[in-house]
Amino acid sequence: MEMRLNPGSDIISNLPDHVIETILVHLPIRDAVRTSVLSHKWRYKWATIPELVFDDYSIPPPFFDHNTILTAQDVIIHMHKLVNSIDRVLLLHNGLVHKFDLSTRFLNDSFIDSWILFLSRNGIKELTLKYRGEKHYRVPYSFFSCQAITCLKLLCCILEPPFVFKGFSHLKSLNLHSVILSDDVFETIISNCIALERLRVIELYGCTHFKIRGLNLQHLYFQGELTHICFIDAPRLSFVSIFLQNSLLEHVGRGDSCNLVQVLGPLTGLEKLATEGFFIKFLAIGNVPVRLPVTYDRLKSISLVMNFEDLNETLVMLCLLQSSPNLHELEIVHDDADFADLEEDFWKAQGQLDCSMNHLRVVRVSDIVWLQPELQFMKFVLANSPVLEILSVIRKSDIIFDETKMMEELLRFERASSIAEIVYNPNL
Amino acid sequence: MKSYIWLQTADGSIQQVEEEVAMFCPMIYQEILQTGMGSSKNYAISLPQRVNPAILSLILDYCRFHQVPGRSNKERKSFDEKFIRLETKRLCELTSAADSLQLKPLVDLTSRALARMIEGKTPEEIRETFHLPDDLTEEEKLEPLRNTADDPRIRLLNRLYARKRRELKDKEKLKNVGVEEEHVDERSVDDLLSFINGDNGGNPVSDSKVVKAAKHKKKNRRRKDQPRDSSSNNVNKNHKELDDLSSVRCSGEVDNILVRSPCETSKLKNVSDDTFAPKAELDPATKAELDDSDIDDELDPAMKEELDREVEDFARRLNSDWQEILSLGQEKKLAPISVNGNGSLQRYTSAFVFGWNADNSTIHRSAIAHIGNGFEKMLTQSGC
Numbered sequence: 001m002e003m004r005l006n007p008g009s010d011i012i013s014n015l016p017d018h019v020i021e022t023i024l025v026h027l028p029i030r031d032a033v034r035t036s037v038l039s040h041k042w043r044y045k046w047a048t049i050p051e052l053v054f055d056d057y058s059i060p061p062p063f064f065d066h067n068t069i070l071t072a073q074d075v076i077i078h079m080h081k082l083v084n085s086i087d088r089v090l091l092l093h094n095g096l097v098h099k100f101d102l103s104t105r106f107l108n109d110s111f112i113d114s115w116i117l118f119l120s121r122n123g124i125k126e127l128t129l130k131y132r133g134e135k136h137y138r139v140p141y142s143f144f145s146c147q148a149i150t151c152l153k154l155l156c157c158i159l160e161p162p163f164v165f166k167g168f169s170h171l172k173s174l175n176l177h178s179v180i181l182s183d184d185v186f187e188t189i190i191s192n193c194i195a196l197e198r199l200r201v202i203e204l205y206g207c208t209h210f211k212i213r214g215l216n217l218q219h220l221y222f223q224g225e226l227t228h229i230c231f232i233d234a235p236r237l238s239f240v241s242i243f244l245q246n247s248l249l250e251h252v253g254r255g256d257s258c259n260l261v262q263v264l265g266p267l268t269g270l271e272k273l274a275t276e277g278f279f280i281k282f283l284a285i286g287n288v289p290v291r292l293p294v295t296y297d298r299l300k301s302i303s304l305v306m307n308f309e310d311l312n313e314t315l316v317m318l319c320l321l322q323s324s325p326n327l328h329e330l331e332i333v334h335d336d337a338d339f340a341d342l343e344e345d346f347w348k349a350q351g352q353l354d355c356s357m358n359h360l361r362v363v364r365v366s367d368i369v370w371l372q373p374e375l376q377f378m379k380f381v382l383a384n385s386p387v388l389e390i391l392s393v394i395r396k397s398d399i400i401f402d403e404t405k406m407m408e409e410l411l412r413f414e415r416a417s418s419i420a421e422i423v424y425n426p427n428l
Numbered sequence: 429m430k431s432y433i434w435l436q437t438a439d440g441s442i443q444q445v446e447e448e449v450a451m452f453c454p455m456i457y458q459e460i461l462q463t464g465m466g467s468s469k470n471y472a473i474s475l476p477q478r479v480n481p482a483i484l485s486l487i488l489d490y491c492r493f494h495q496v497p498g499r500s501n502k503e504r505k506s507f508d509e510k511f512i513r514l515e516t517k518r519l520c521e522l523t524s525a526a527d528s529l530q531l532k533p534l535v536d537l538t539s540r541a542l543a544r545m546i547e548g549k550t551p552e553e554i555r556e557t558f559h560l561p562d563d564l565t566e567e568e569k570l571e572p573l574r575n576t577a578d579d580p581r582i583r584l585l586n587r588l589y590a591r592k593r594r595e596l597k598d599k600e601k602l603k604n605v606g607v608e609e610e611h612v613d614e615r616s617v618d619d620l621l622s623f624i625n626g627d628n629g630g631n632p633v634s635d636s637k638v639v640k641a642a643k644h645k646k647k648n649r650r651r652k653d654q655p656r657d658s659s660s661n662n663v664n665k666n667h668k669e670l671d672d673l674s675s676v677r678c679s680g681e682v683d684n685i686l687v688r689s690p691c692e693t694s695k696l697k698n699v700s701d702d703t704f705a706p707k708a709e710l711d712p713a714t715k716a717e718l719d720d721s722d723i724d725d726e727l728d729p730a731m732k733e734e735l736d737r738e739v740e741d742f743a744r745r746l747n748s749d750w751q752e753i754l755s756l757g758q759e760k761k762l763a764p765i766s767v768n769g770n771g772s773l774q775r776y777t778s779a780f781v782f783g784w785n786a787d788n789s790t791i792h793r794s795a796i797a798h799i800g801n802g803f804e805k806m807l808t809q810s811g812c
Contacts, residue, residue, distance in 0.1 A: 009559040010559050010560055010561065011516065011517050011520040011521075011558055012520050012542070012558040012560070013558075013560065015523060015524055015527070016524075016527060019523055019524070019527050022535060022536065022539040023539045023542045023543050023546070024543070026539055026543035027543045027546060027547050028547065031546060031547045031548065034551065035554070037551050037564065038551050038555055038560050039555065039560040039561050039562065039563050039564065040563045040564055040565075041560075042560070043564070
């Protein structure tokens with residue numbers, strides 16, 4: 001039973017510590033901690049791993065699918081087990097904890113508070129807190145003193161920092177989902193986290209005015225509701241994707257100029273732009289110019305969700321096309337709203353414009369229902385893209401009428417590019 | 429004109445490798461840049477000791493494939509999956525060698541593979557896979573290390589350890605009686621508590637066969653009684669058993685202690701399930717003295733015997749300590765045990781601790797500390 005094997009035959013324990021750590025880090029925390037009973041050498045090898053991940057996989061909850069109804073006792077037992085495990089691990093852990101990942105729906109606030117305090121004293125760099133319980137979790141003040149933090153992901157939390165909070169000076173990546181915080185707090189965080197490069201924000205509550213400032217900011221994804229957004233000092237911002245979910249929109253432009261000019265105007269470094277939901281409608285409020293006062297020299301990819309029958313939205317789309325001389329890729333998804341104010345001869349008039357899209361190679365048009373404006377747009381694209389390679393057409397899945405006539409018409413359009421291919425996908 | 433780099437492994441053998449393949453290893457790359465070595469056979473780059481020729485050829489295969497820029501991610505992944513299908517020893521050597529050559533992607537790949545071999549396995553299986561010695565000392569095995577013990581595998585392990593411990597103690601007992609006494613103490617306290625308190629609802633701490641059997645039979649009854657009414661029948665039963673035992677074997681004073689501390693609904697719950705309780709074995713000599721007439725009829729004979737031994741020993745212990753207890757001048761306030769929701773048997777504890785302290789406070793305290801969270805709390809509360 002207790003065989004003493006020749007120590008020379010042990011093939012793994014003598015690997016360098018950092019290698020063992022790499023191995024242990026790839027194990028769920030439970031298996032990692034259990035290596036402490038393997039042999040004398042392995043007793044504390046786990047205790048220095050810098051990453052601790054606790055989620056419903058590490059400590060499986062008492063159900064197997066989301067339909068099981070849990071009794072209060074199930075929840076309490078599970079909570080005890082989870083709390084116990086985390087307490088034990090943190091207590092026995094030795095050394096810095098660089099990454100801590102907590103994702104569960106079963107926790108009591110006060111426990112998380114004490115863990116955050118522990119982490120703030122142990123050099124936490126990457127923190128993920130996904131609280132999937134019923135109410136939101138208010139992060140404790142010790143959270144705001146985690147000065148080494150570089151990557152932060154919060155789900156269902158409340159952020160109310162102390163007055164003295166001056167931002168996280170090393171924070172590079174911030175991901176907030178269903179977080180409650182005020183306009184001021186958001187602004188403080190964003191403007192004081194000077195190293196911030198990536199910002200992902202989904203459904204913030206309590207914050208409708210977004211002032212985004214970031215000398216190092218490169219990537220922005222926004223989903224949710226806002227009434228006002230502006231970019232101040234974001235010269236490196238190259239990826240912007242905004243999914244606007246509220247339909248009550250305001251004009252934020254100065255004077256007559258439209259929101260597009262006001263909001264996206266300063267972003268001259270843009271490389272990829274994506275809009276979803278009502279954002280294009282938001283951009284269209286005000287007087288839309290033919291082209292912007294600036295050109296987006298670096299803008300290579302545009303993805304829009306818009307209504308082809310809406311005049312203002314179409315104007316915005318055209319304005320963007322005209323202001324992006326180096327565009328490579330264009331994707332438009334048709335939003336079949338009830339609103340239609342595009343005149344019949346609109347696209348005819350555009351035919352006279354000199355709008356040559358000299359670098360456009362790939363165009364994708366989705367969810368079309370074979371409306372005239374859609375066809376006319378595709379005609380416009382085909383006629384003005386000398387290096388076009390593919391025009392991919394995907395129709396909306398519930399069309400029942402006969403499309404052959406429209407397809408024939410499409411195929412007969414004049415193509416500026418000799419290598420242009422039209423690819424038709426009937427199934428989405 | 430292809431250029432080659434010359435590499436020398438620790439055993440002295442030299443081989444030549446295409447330059448772009450060798451340069452894929454950061455360590456070799458650095459060597460070439462900094463020292464200019466490797467361009468000819470006489471100036472071959474010495475590779476770290478952990479790289480032997482067989483492993484080197486594996487590593488070079490890896491480099492040869494991955495240094496080609498045009499491959500798709502899918503291709504690379506597919507190659508990687510086939511590449512790590514090696515025997516465990518090879519895999520470990522490969523990890524070590526890749527690490528010494530600073531080839532991080534390969535270290536990651538092999539680490540993942542090794543992690544897959546560890547994940548979900550029992551310690552025995554893991555030891556077998558990697559030829560690890562099972563050399564934890566007994567004390568080390570006793571310390572609480574796990575973070576959940578609800579896993580049936582862990583509970584099984586707990587039982588196996590407990591059994592092993594008992595066997596070990598058995599052997600030791602035959603040699604060294606003095607040392608044994610202390611162990612006996614530890615066990616008895618825990619056992620007595622568990623015994624008195626009956627079923628702990630699946631607590632792997634009270635691991636002795638005795639208690640297990642007791643738990644087994646009483647479990648069902650317990651469940652029904654537990655929530656609201658104090659399980660008075662159980663209490664009385666325990667009480668009665670103790671009375672019987674004490675009257676048969678112990679002195680009158682001992683009897684008093686036991687009599688005057690009835691236990692109410694016992695809920696010595698250990699929410700943290702992961703502590704080991706040190707177990708002691710009884711002196712085989714004492715076994716012979718016991719008869720099993722007074723114990724709970726539900727237990728099978730083997731259990732009965734052990735139970736007898738436990739209690740007998742405890743009683744003996746208590747007997748000998750009784751003088752100390754008296755001499756300490758402590759008034760034994762043997763008030764009824766108050767058991768609150770999380771089961772801290774406060775006053776009950778004090779009696780024991782005083783008795784034990786007189787002999788060898790540190791040992792006893794640490795022994796008690798092993799027994800479970802509830803008990804620890806008791807200790808701190810009673811000011812020890």
